[in-house]
Amino acid sequence: MEHVVIAGGGPTGLWLAAELRLAGTPVTVLEARHARDPHSKALTLHPRTLEILAFRGVVEPFLAEGRRIPSGHFGGLDDRMDFGALDTPYPFTLALPQARTEELLEAHAVASGADVRRGHRVTGLTQDEDAVTVEVAGPDGPYTLRAAHLVGCDGTRSTVREAAGIAFPGTDATTWGWLGDVVLDTPPEGAVYAASGPEGGVMVVPMPGGVHRIVGGDHDSDGPDHPGELTLDALRAKVTRVAGTDFGMRDPSWLSRFGNATRQAATYREGRVLLAGDAAHMHYPAGGVGLNVGFQDATNLGWKLAAALAGTAPDGLVDSYHAERHPVGADLLLSTRAQTALMNAHSAEGQNLRTLLSRLIATVPAFSLSLAERLSGLDVAYPSPASGHPLTGHRAPNLELADGTDLFTALRPGRYVLLDFTDTPAPAPGVVARAASRPGTRPAWSTVRTALIRPDGHVARASDGPDPVRT
Template sequence: MEQQVVIAGGGPVGLWLAAELRLGGVSVTVVEERMEIDRRSKALTVHPRTIEVLASRGAHEAFLAEGTPIPGGHFAMLDDRLDFRVLDTPFPYTLSLPQARTEELLEERALALGARMARGHRVTGFTEHADSVTVRVEGRDGVPYELRAAYIVGCDGSRSTVRTTAGIDFPGTPATVVGWLGDVVLDDPPRPGFSAFGPQGGVMAVPLPGGRHRVVGVSPDGLTTEWPGDLGMEELRAKVVAVTGQDFGMRDPEWLSRFGNATRFAAQYRRGRVLLAGDAAHQHFPAGGVGMNVGIQDAHNLGWKLAAALGGWACDGLLDTYHTERHPVGAQLMEHSRAQTALMTGFTPEGLDLRSLLSGMIATQPAFNRALSERLTALAVAYPPADPVAHPLTGTRAPDLTFTGSANGLFARLRADGYVLLDLTPDRALAGLAGRRLTVLTAALDRPPAVWAGVRAALIRPDGHVAWAGTETDDASLAAAARRALATRRRP
């Protein structure tokens, strides 16, 4: 069976990638080993940048309707929470939504757009050729078969078969911390946003649909390289009582689990016709609820580039920029996770004092709160431009710019299969540049951000990042600069 792309793994990352590829006109098969979506949700949080990603494709409304907005987030279980209300986004909050429901919504979208889903099937390996990949799959009945595709993308988790078969190194550090969690009923639940931390450990309680809570934490006895075995209900109760002095009426566990802080990072996100995204590319301690979000953002960066390469409109080297842009983001994720792990295991007097110091800075230093919030939510992600004299906006995430006389902002105008050229001149100087894979949006900015002062045109990539910004005051010079920018970024 011929497919342009085979995606191994049908979690949130693979599903968003499948939808993006379909919007770009690419045929895609998602091969997922699970027969059905796992109801035990690892992730519970959708971050502001991920909501922006969804909004840029008109896919956010269902998430907003079902998720619970929380105007902040925790960093390493510090007492003072980050305040997201100061962020420059239409969505200055996280959404509390179980991963199982996120997967359902994303699968519905991918299937509606024409992606093929092979549930109960498993990628067992592949052979790469000069112009294609032959993917070996074990079917639901155990009978092997093959799929032929132009590319294979591994979205198949930290034990990725795709990464292993490709021979891509996954270096890092082993687990030295073991955390724990339980999805339980609490007859006497704590207040929303509850967390507690002290010499006996740290605990958070997060409400779940159906009247349950997720109780999650770390303890001094978890500072070990030995796996303690399965978590039992009475052990969970004892750990919570040791920190908080009570068990909140804990009963009826639905899921008890442990997790470690093994941290590994793929050396390459692309090798030939093989690409990696999400947990297949980066494994880390689940601090701050960022893992799924970074994976979806990987897929958002990759989707349009892969579609452009297959559609023949990619500029030279575009697909290679997936690694050069997202690999540093993965490295920053590793740094953040390790830093939070150190703080979340700071049970000594020195560790407790460090936590108190940083928590106080979040509460009293607005610039620190904002900088940390922008990094945690990925709103600060910017891709360094190849041209050292490019406008400072180049590579940054474009905000949801609003336009005079229009109810729709920039996110609603973005397209997955082409660029948007903002013509901010009063006399429509760039209107004649519109064409295949390029929409020219002539408009005036309503209350433009300070960093956009003097910008008369900007080229916005399908993933919402600025590809070029022009400040030439002469219309002819501006149009010439726009043509040069287009010529180096996409084929007509």
């Protein structure tokens, strides 16, 4: 049985479906909503997500519609990180509403052959040694699907996670942020406006259709209890108190609050059930990283699950999904908690801390670059054997190839790519692509002779010596 069922038709589930279909795996996506949510919780695609879209050949529609922002913030600090220093073809974040991102991803998944069913809700599951039986409530009544695996991409309140008995430990909310999608008669200039001080912090980002998103937090929102419904008058008062103006806000299309409850699944796999995205990790939306980390969960899992079902995976490959991505999720929670503390540093001491860290971003390029690599997802490196090459587990940059293309192009089929950096007349056995030249601007790659790149763009193995890496 090769069939995979995915619960949840958001960005994580749709991308996972497309990745599985790239390898020919039959997949059904069950999405409880009958129609796409018009309110976009996420707005930001980070550089690593854009790289992944690029090495599957589908980044152009996103680039055509999104707004490029060449910098990023950490914890709402006044000085921003310059993404131009990043080693990537996409040194910017892309502002694109989640509703449109989902629309583009769904079109890609369906074109790949995924069966996407809206109005179909997973209600339960049972599993045995051979398969998992998924209980579904559909528009025409309940039914069951039997599949090799079920992947829960169904959000922080995941039915799949609960039905599989996977614990979700963490902490409840202690502070609440707020957002409003509104029309502004006198909007601030620039791609992003930000203001902060003892009264709180606010950020203003333009969206398509003449709407701006206003997002922020203040000390009036502290406490374990949800503060209640957000009104336009309340939003106006909060923004005016922080920024000195309400920018002429009117005609809200969405007003909402969000808390800093922080949790992570104890395991990303329980038998034939796996978790990805918000079903696996829940956090304050600092830096706009949540959608991106879920997207990268799916990229890590897709090729592994497909290889296991095709009978070509080595023992333990699917288990490596948890081993590799759970630490990334834990680091995500560490980062968002730290940023939450900075965003809520309203005291005099807290304001001094913000000023100090902001100055470091502005004056210490290495510090700014380290934070930018963390936020962008470019610094993710998976564990490797102690005896392995130093590059093993790291993301491979978009290396130029001798045929005039690049590594990202070579990765489009979703298979391993074996690179040869030598000048020998005949490439090493099994080489898929010849590198155009040794990447002199990347010291870590300066002595590499051959390298095997995984389908998700990370280095599987590399060799500096005369014995080449083989597939």
